[in-house]
Each structure stands twice: as structure tokens, then as C-alpha cells.
Amino acid sequence: MGVLNLVALRDELRSANLYEVERPRCPRPAAADLPMFRTYDGSGNDRTDLEMGRSGTRLGRNSPLTLAAASAHRELLVPNPREVSRRLLTRDAFQPATTLNVLAAAWIQFQVHDWFSHGDSLLDSHIEIPLDAADPWPEHPMRVRRTRPDPTQNAGDDLPPTHINWASHWWDGSQIYGSNEERNRMLREGAGGRLLVIDGRLPEHPQFSGLDLSGFDDNYWVGLALLHTLFVKEHNAICERLAQAYPSWDDEQLFRTARLVNCALMAKIHTVEWTPGILDHPVLHRAMNTNWYGLLGKWARRHVGRVGSGEILSGIPGSKTDHHSAPYSITEEFVTCYRLHPLIPDDYEIRTAGSGALIDTIDFEPLHGRSTRDTVDRYGMANLLYSFGVANPGAVTLHNHPRALQNHVRIDGHRLDLGTIDITRDRERGIPRYNDFREMLHRPRLESFEDLSANPRWVAELREVYAGDIDAVDPMVGMYAETPPPGFGFSDTAFRIFILMASRRLKSDRFFTQDYRADVYTPEGLDWIDQTTMADVLVRHHPELASPLAGVRNAFAPWQRGRSDNGGAR
Numbered sequence: 193m194g195v196l197n198l199v200a201l202r203d204e205l206r207s208a209n210l211y212e213v214e215r216p217r218c219p220r221p222a223a224a225d226l227p228m229f230r231t232y233d234g235s236g237n238d239r240t241d242l243e244m245g246r247s248g249t250r251l252g253r254n255s256p257l258t259l260a261a262a263s264a265h266r267e268l269l270v271p272n273p274r275e276v277s278r279r280l281l282t283r284d285a286f287q288p289a290t291t292l293n294v295l296a297a298a299w300i301q302f303q304v305h306d307w308f309s310h311g312d313s314l315l316d317s318h319i320e321i322p323l324d325a326a327d328p329w330p331e332h333p334m335r336v337r338r339t340r341p342d343p344t345q346n347a348g349d350d351l352p353p354t355h356i357n358w359a360s361h362w363w364d365g366s367q368i369y370g371s372n373e374e375r376n377r378m379l380r381e382g383a384g385g386r387l388l389v390i391d392g393r394l395p396e397h398p399q400f401s402g403l404d405l406s407g408f409d410d411n412y413w414v415g416l417a418l419l420h421t422l423f424v425k426e427h428n429a430i431c432e433r434l435a436q437a438y439p440s441w442d443d444e445q446l447f448r449t450a451r452l453v454n455c456a457l458m459a460k461i462h463t464v465e466w467t468p469g470i471l472d473h474p475v476l477h478r479a480m481n482t483n484w485y486g487l488l489g490k491w492a493r494r495h496v497g498r499v500g501s502g503e504i505l506s507g508i509p510g511s512k513t514d515h516h517s518a519p520y521s522i523t524e525e526f527v528t529c530y531r532l533h534p535l536i537p538d539d540y541e542i543r544t545a546g547s548g549a550l551i552d553t554i555d556f557e558p559l560h561g562r563s564t565r566d567t568v569d570r571y572g573m574a575n576l577l578y579s580f581g582v583a584n585p586g587a588v589t590l591h592n593h594p595r596a597l598q599n600h601v602r603i604d605g606h607r608l609d610l611g612t613i614d615i616t617r618d619r620e621r622g623i624p625r626y627n628d629f630r631e632m633l634h635r636p637r638l639e640s641f642e643d644l645s646a647n648p649r650w651v652a653e654l655r656e657v658y659a660g661d662i663d664a665v666d667p668m669v670g671m672y673a674e675t676p677p678p679g680f681g682f683s684d685t686a687f688r689i690f691i692l693m694a695s696r697r698l699k700s701d702r703f704f705t706q707d708y709r710a711d712v713y714t715p716e717g718l719d720w721i722d723q724t725t726m727a728d729v730l731v732r733h734h735p736e737l738a739s740p741l742a743g744v745r746n747a748f749a750p751w752q753r754g755r756s757d758n759g760g761a762r
Contacts, residue, residue: 194475195482198691205692210518211253213354228712229448232373234360237702244519245361247371250354252521254689255624255632260352264622271657274321274334277611279657280669281593288584289681291472296748297535297585298415299466304530305367305408308522311358313337319616336616352622361522363697365455368424370407385431385446387424394421400603402562413560414567418577425733427454430720437716452703453717460484461726469748470681483508483695508698513705520700526693528623529686531614531668534592535585542571545578545736548754556596561603574734581751588682590650590672615666626670627663633688638662645673
């Protein structure tokens with residue numbers, strides 16, 4: 193009954209919370225014969241609109257366009273975004289999410305980099321944020337680079353602010369494959385369909401020493417390096433399996449098919465492992481498995497096959513493609529709900545993958561930017577994966593934003609407070625304030641700060657920072673302040689965007705729906721997807737992780753600790 197209730201909620205959101213912001217493209221040619229592989233830039237996925245979801249098209253909206261436009265005209269600096277960051281977000285003491293491990297934190301950033309990118313912020317246009325005289329920030333005022341504007345939006349367009357997604361909108365692994373052919377060719381070995389791996393590592397970036405060369409390398413750190421490398425190796429392992437089955441295939445056919453399989457594997461892992469990990473509730477466990485396998489479950493899907501063409505009984509993969517009430521795109525509100533930076537710890541224990549013995553204790557500084565490759569070389573991938581696997585990330589809540597990211601120096605030397613930037617970005621892009629956000633997602637408006645949080649200290653702080661105006665609360669702050677449902681790693685408000693968009697990323701993509709079949713993926717490819725878990729991927733490429741993963745039902749939950757790790761295994 194709980195699953196059916198979620199299905200009803202999702203159907204309501206599908207009909208009322210999808211809005212197109214693309215100017216009509218005329219004509220939108222229909223294509224009778226589309227390629228049976230993912231293109232480099234994401235074009236050619238939809239049969240009626242070849243440009244849908246392509247890199248360089250606009251991010252859509254979950255909020256009505258009039259509401260988004262009105263939100264963009266609110267006062268940008270009230271209350272001061274830096275004050276919001278310092279007083280409401282700053283981590284006082286680390287609050288752990290005890291049901292998850294740090295690999296889960298790295299995973300969501302790894303996936304987000306596949307779904308959206310607003311491109312590099314402007315270098316020559318800033319939002320100036322006034323600072324209190326006692327603020328230790330080295331530059332007064334703080335200067336936040338503006339989001340790169342949409343070059344296709346005209347001043348007379350009756351639209352809220354629009355922005356271009358420089359990644360493809362599809363769930364197509366662009367973070368490791370790139371979003372254009374030029375980048376993709378740089379990443380390829382040129383034989384056997386394989387991606388470049390040199391002595392077990394990705395090649396070094398030709399412009400930024402210390403970074404890996406990959407499809408998307410913004411905000412790169414060790415957590416991303418581990419997952420980018422892991423799934424490049426998985427791609428190459430899939431190529432080997434396909435080459436055994438189809439020895440006449442050339443490099444291009446092996447590459448294209450392996451990419452399909454690898455992307456679907458990542459989508460399945462996210463759907464049936466990561467999501468039930470962060471939303472640890474029995475109904476959500478069943479619901480996410482229903483998304484992939486249907487109410488009849490994995491056994492029926494594998495041994496009986498699909499029952500009908502719908503998504504309820506046999507899951508979304510293989511069902512009929514449907515965009516519902518708007519052409520497919522990632523949305524700006526989706527971006528807001530995936531501001532999950534509290535998951536990142538400030539301090540890390542590095543331990544051996546075998547015994548769990550402590551090697552070192554470090555902060556975030558050596559884990560990111562130009563230090564990334566040196567840190568991987570120093571400690572080794574297996575040890576780092578183990579260390580992330582046994583440690584907890586932070587809880588997504590107020591007063592738990594990583595301090596390292598409130599005074600963070602990017603690889604280009606630009607210093608930033610990510611908490612301030614997150615608040616400013618939502619306002620700049622016309623994301624509705626929290627109460628409007630709730631209402632447009634069919635939740636009741638709040639009348640008081642006491643309705644928002646049961647924590648008296650937080651209530652007092654929120655009231656003071658927002659000058660007693662509950663309608664001024666920023667969406668990210670409100671979602672952090674909410675008490676989430678039992679087992680949930682984030683708020684019920686964010687969950688509503690999630691339940692809409694999580695299935696939409698599958699349901700709109702023909703490679704997860706009507707073209708998810710053996711003559712496209714090969715029987716071997718479909719079997720690889722069906723039989724592989726995240727733990728299988730980890731152990732395939734790092735056999736020394738078999739022991740800590742033994743008996744662990746979800747690789748994003750804490751692993752078994754080694755004998756020397758805090759006195760014994762658990």
C-alpha cells in the first residue's frame with residue numbers, strides 16, 4: 193500500500209510539476225531510424241525531437257514559470273547569504289549519518305556530474321556580498337561569480353532565468369565519457385572499445401597536474417578519482433566480455449555497447465542500492481526495486497520476462513517511453529535538492545584494506561585539486577576505498593556543512609565559501625523560497641518557525657536570521673531544518689523532487705525503456721547489468737576488498753572493519 197501511495201504521488205507530480213523552458217524548435221523532425229547507441233552529445237535519443245536532452249540545451253523547471261520568475265525578482269541579498277552560511281550552516285561538531293559510508297557521499301557527486309553542469313561561472317561579473325567588519329573573509333565585500341547566462345534567451349522572453357546544461361541531460365555516464373566527441377576521443381585507447389588506463393590509473397590531465405583526465409573533472413577530489421577510475425575499469429571489463437562473445441566487432445561497436453551496459457549498471461546501482469541506502473525505509477526499499485524490477489520483482493523479471501508494457505508490474509526498463517507533461521530535461525529545482533554537501537566530512541582516517549590498521553589521519557586539504565593523484569599514489573586505491581567504506585558521512589542537516597568547503601580554494605586559485613554560493617545560486621536562478629517550494633510540491637505552507645523545526649535553538653536562530661519572516665527562508669535551509677521521515681537521509685520536501693525526477697531519468701530515456709532489450713544491449717550485456725552489484729564492481733577490480741564487503745548487504749552502508757580497526761571486526 194505504501195508503494196501504491198508513492199506511485200499516486202509520483203503521478204500527481206508528473207502531471208503538475210514539469211515545465212518546459214526551451215523555445216519551440218521548428219521543425220522538430222521525427223526520426224524513424226535512430227542510432228542504437230548513445231551519441232557523444234546526447235542528441236538523437238528521442239524519436240520526435242532529436243535535440244531533446246542534448247548537451248547545450250536548457251535546464252527545465254519543476255515550479256510554475258510565473259513562480260520562478262517572481263522568485264528571481266526577490267531581493268538577492270536579503271538576508272545576507274554569508275550570514276546564512278556562517279550562522280546556520282557552519283559545522284559546530286560533526287553529525288554523522290550512521291547508516292551510510294563516505295563512499296555514498298562520493299557516489300552522489302559522481303552521479304550529479306553526469307546529470308548537470310551550469311558551466312564555468314563568469315570571471316568578469318560578480319555578485320558583491322557585503323560583510324560584517326568582524327568577518328574573517330580576506331576580501332570585503334565577498335565577490336561571487338555569476339552563473340553563466342543562457343546565450344539563447346532574449347530579453348523579451350516571457351520566462352524566468354534560463355541556463356544551459358553543458359552536460360547531457362541523460363543518464364549516460366558523461367562524467368567518464370565526456371559530452372562531446374572531441375573529449376571522448378581523448379579518453380579512448382583506440383582498440384578493443386577500451387578507455388585509457390595506464391598502470392591502473394586514469395591518465396593525468398594535460399592542463400591541470402594532479403588531476404585525472406576524465407569526462408568531467410570539476411571539483412575533483414579523491415572520492416571522485418576512486419569512482420571515475422573504478423567505472424572506467426568496469427567499462428573495460430565489459431569490453432573484454434563482449435569481445436569474447438563477438439570477436440568480429442571493431443573498436444567502435446565494442447565501445448558503444450559497453451557504454452550502454454556500463455551506464456545502465458550505474459543507473460541500476462543508484463536505483464536499487466544507493467537510494468535505499470540514503471532513504472532507509474522499507475517502503476522505499478520496495479519502491480526503488482519496483483522502479484527497476486516492478487512489483488513482481490527480480491526473480492519474475494529474470495525467469496518469466498516482462499509482463500505487459502507498463503512499468504508497475506515489471507519495472508521501467510523495457511517499458512514504453514513517456515515524457516509525461518513536458519519534454520525531458522534536468523530541472524533547476526532538481527539541482528537545488530542535490531545540494532548535499534553536509535555528507536562530506538572534514539577529517540579522514542586512512543586505514544589498510546587488510547587489517548584495518550591506521551595509516552594516517554588527514555583533513556580535506558590533501559584530498560582535492562592538484563593533490564588528488566599524489567594522495568591516491570601515497571595511500572593506494574584499495575586502502576582509500578576501504579577507509580571510505582568504514583567511515584560515516586555527515587548528516588544532511590543544519591550546522592553540519594563542511595568547514596573545508598566554507599573556505600575552499602579551487603584549482604584556479606579562486607577562494608570561495610560554498611555555503612554562501614549555494615544560497616546565492618538558488619536566489620539568482622529563481623528557485624522559490626522554502627514555503628513557496630513546499631506549496632508548489634503540494635505540501636502545506638508553514639505558519640511559524642516552530643512548524644519548521646523541533647529544535648528550539650534552531651528555531652531561535654532561523655527567526656533571527658530571517659527577521660521573523662518564515663516566507664523568506666531559503667529552500668536549502670528549510671530542507672536542512674526539516675525533521676526527515678524515519679530512515680530518510682534528507683527531507684520529505686526534497687524527496688518529492690527526487691521521486692519525480694528519479695523515475696523520469698529512466699522513463700524518458702529510450703535506452704532504459706523501449707530500447708532496453710537484447711538486440712541493443714546483447715544478452716551478455718543485460719546479464720551483466722542484472723547480475724552485478726556495487727560490491728561486485730569493487731571486488732572485481734580490488735579483490736582485497738572481498739573480506740570487508742563479506743556479508744554487507746549494501747556497499748554504501750558501513751563495511752566490516754578489519755581486526756586492527758578499533759579492536760575488531762563488527
